[in-house]
Amino acid sequence: MVREGLRRVWGMTYLASRWIVRQPIWLVQSVAVTIGFFALLYVWGGRAGVSNFVVGAVIAGMWGIGINLVGQDIGWYRLMKLYDMFVATELTPVHFILGVFLSSMVFEASTLAAYLPIAIAFGAVRQLITALAVGVAELTLAIFLGLVVAMRVSAATNVSSVTNTLTNILQVLPPVFYPAYLLPTPLRYAVMGLPTAAAAELVRQLSGLGASVPTIVPIASLCVWVVGAFLAANRVVKWGMA
Numbered sequence: 384m385v386r387e388g389l390r391r392v393w394g395m396t397y398l399a400s401r402w403i404v405r406q407p408i409w410l411v412q413s414v415a416v417t418i419g420f421f422a423l424l425y426v427w428g429g430r431a432g433v434s435n436f437v438v439g440a441v442i443a444g445m446w447g448i449g450i451n452l453v454g455q456d457i458g459w460y461r462l463m464k465l466y467d468m469f470v471a472t473e474l475t476p477v478h479f480i481l482g483v484f485l486s487s488m489v490f491e492a493s494t495l496a497a498y499l500p501i502a503i504a505f506g507a508v509r510q511l512i513t514a515l516a517v518g519v520a521e522l523t524l525a526i527f528l529g530l531v532v533a534m535r536v537s538a539a540t541n542v543s544s545v546t547n548t549l550t551n552i553l554q555v556l557p558p559v560f561y562p563a564y565l566l567p568t569p570l571r572y573a574v575m576g577l578p579t580a581a582a583a584e585l586v587r588q589l590s591g592l593g594a595s596v597p598t599i600v601p602i603a604s605l606c607v608w609v610v611g612a613f614l615a616a617n618r619v620v621k622w623g624m625a
Contacts, residue, residue, distance in 0.1 A: 391474055395482020399456060403489055410493045417494045421501055424560065433505040434592060439560030440498050441514035442521060442583045444491050449525020450532070451550040452487035453480075457533035458542030476620055484526060513590040520605055521582040527612035534619040559583045563595035575600045578608045 403410070417440055424432035424439075460466040469479055502511040529546060536542050553559075557580035563571045574580040581601035588594045588601075 391478040392481045396485040399483050399486035414497045417497045434507045434510050437507040437510045438586045443554040445518035445522040446525050447550045449522045450529040451546045454529030454533045454546040455543050456483045510590045514586045517586045524609045524612050527616040530616045553579045571595050575604050
């Protein structure tokens with residue numbers, strides 16, 4: 384049973400990853416953007432800026448993969464009527480989602496290849512490891528939200544406009560690439576209601592970069608978001624004849 388499940392996941396991953404062969408330039412773009420953010424934050428804050436870059440790069444990357452890439456892939460499958468084809472096969476929703484997710488992780492792997500040497504050179508390995516650990520929870524949340532958007536937007540052609548907006552706004556505006564303590568105290572607490580800001584704050588606290596709010600605040604925010612997104616995704620994802 385496990386072996387058969389892995390085979391189905393691998394099959395879905397293979398089908399969903401064919402874009403890598405046809406459009407590898409997207410990987411080059413991903414690495415270029417990563418290096419650009421590194422240069423900007425290094426000039427701004429030196430070693431401290433690099434540590435914040437590592438935190439922001441991982442958290443922003445995980446968020447983008449979950450809500451943007453996964454959401455857009457499923458939206459594309461809906462548009463091309465491939466989603467119905469997958470439903471008619473022996474795939475389960477878990478096989479389908481895992482396959483799409485694993486194919487999308489190529490983006491994160493390509494950027495990891497870029498910022499891993501940076502983290503080692505500038506002594507930010509602790510931030511990198513912590514960000515990857517916290518990023519798993521954020522990624523889970525983002526995948527659920529990506530599913531909700533992909534299945535709830537009536538016109539599949541509009542999915543990318545919604546996911547791109549959610550991705551870019553929540554990556555750049557909140558304190559993801561910069562610490563929340565730069566904001567006024569009331570605003571620090573307010574932005575913790577955003578999942579990317581909460582995840583970045585938790586990483587900074589656990590990796591020794593200081594605290595802007597009590598630790599329980601970002602933890603509670605992430606837990607509420609994960610549970611809420613899971614419940615929402617469970618309601619909108621339809622499979623089979625149900």
